[in-house]
């Protein structure tokens with residue numbers, strides 16, 4: 348009885364969503380960490396780089412961003428003529444909240460000869476003080492591109508920054524921020540899980556605390572990459588077991604790409620609570636009522652956009 352009520356409710360929501368997205372010319376973008384029920388209804392699911400590109404070229408009047416606040420802000424910066432909606436206002440990000448625009452401006456003033464590279468997981472205010480953005484997919488490329496003759500300061504993720512520093516050998520200044528989820532994936536945690544699954548290919552997101560540790564980086568079983576890169580490697584590699592060191596939402600698309608492989612979470616719960624606020628119900632309600640609009644003011648958007656455009660021009 349309960350199941351049938353749930354099914355009917357789900358069906359009604361899906362029908363309403365189909366009608367709403369058609370009449371309102373809405374595009375639904377979702378991050379890999381979103382709930383499976385949300386990923387299923389999105390027009391595009393991807394990582395930050397892919398989502399930025401989709402937002403920039405969106406042919407729609409409304410973008411519903413099934414992710415967290417800084418992602419919706421990025422969409423608003425790139426698509427100023429569109430209404431960007433966030434299914435739940437409380438969807439924040441511990442990493443993006445780790446630095447404010449004012450803090451970056453003060454830090455920058457103490458390093459006047461440095462070039463600021465910011466991970467895209469930052470607020471619009473921070474992007475406005477940034478010289479070039481990057482994502483985990485293009486961070487190495489962006490930093491190498493701009494390091495020629497310049498000194499780099501990197502915000503806000505010390506784990507991703509340490510990984511870039513170790514891989515490129517560049518002496519960058521790092522802001523001391525971290526994602527509360529990936530920061531739990533320390534060297535000790537990753538190694539303990541690897542010992543439990545000695546045959547597994549180990550896919551590690553560079554936001555993880557252990558990603559820059561020599562004993563992790565140099566282990567031949569380990570592959571460090573963005574979420575999109577991790578999914579591609581999962582499908583490509585010969586191993587049947589995959590130890591996944593990132594937020595567990597990525598398992599949904601990864602399992603679709605590799606239906607016969609065994610996916611193992613790094614921890615029993617590897618979940619970002621902020622990414623789970625978008626449910627089928629909140630997505631439909633926000634589009635129906637056009638609520639929770641995230642709009643970056645024009646002047647701020649213009650300043651923040653320069654750093655995103657520089658990134659998109661690189662790759």
Ligand code: SF4
Nearest residue numbers: 440441442526528619
């Ligand atoms: S997983 Fe971490 S970086 Fe991603 S949205 Fe959640 S808190 Fe932010």
